[in-house]
Amino acid sequence: MPATTWIQHSVIFTLKHAEGSELEQKFLEDGKAILSSIPAVQQFRVFRQVSPKNDYKFGFSMEFADQAAYEAYNAHPLHVSFVEERWVKEVEAFLEIDYSEV
Template identity: 65%
Template sequence: MSGQAIKHMVIFNLKHEVGTREAKLFLQESQAILAAIPQVQQFEVFRQVSGKNDYDFGFSMVFADSADYSAYNIHPVHVDYVKNRWEKEVTRFLEIDLQLESEL
């Protein structure tokens, strides 16, 4: 990865049923925790509406470059979040990391 911005997305399912208080709380608290990490830009939370896959939710965020993305991955708040929230409440997920294709 180069000095280009990276759009990091993850789609996922929770152990909580969609629409429950627990699911809403997970989404709200995740946004508050992850968006507060300095390298994170444009944090968004999504609800899946397509019938083309069976994931329920999505997070999207932007990093200025690969250095910021790497710093995010090892940031103590992120590491703690993954260990104490994500691994306990997410049942399955798919990560997608994209950079703008500049040679189209």
């Protein structure tokens, strides 16, 4: 992949927490605060999934200027820590999709 290729990173997921619970809200808020603070992350958004076509409940979406920025995000200590300490423990199911423009 060329170094200049912009990347849209999206992950849709369902949490183990009860719907509407404080734990659910805290995960979404913490995810946004922690992950959006990583320098390579642009346009971080949190979504509630509304389609009846799948069972996922939420989405995180963010953009990266290029492959190097995406790799820096994946290796960043805040991302690694969030995945190990929160994601693995609190997410029931997920699907990750990375896009670049054609």
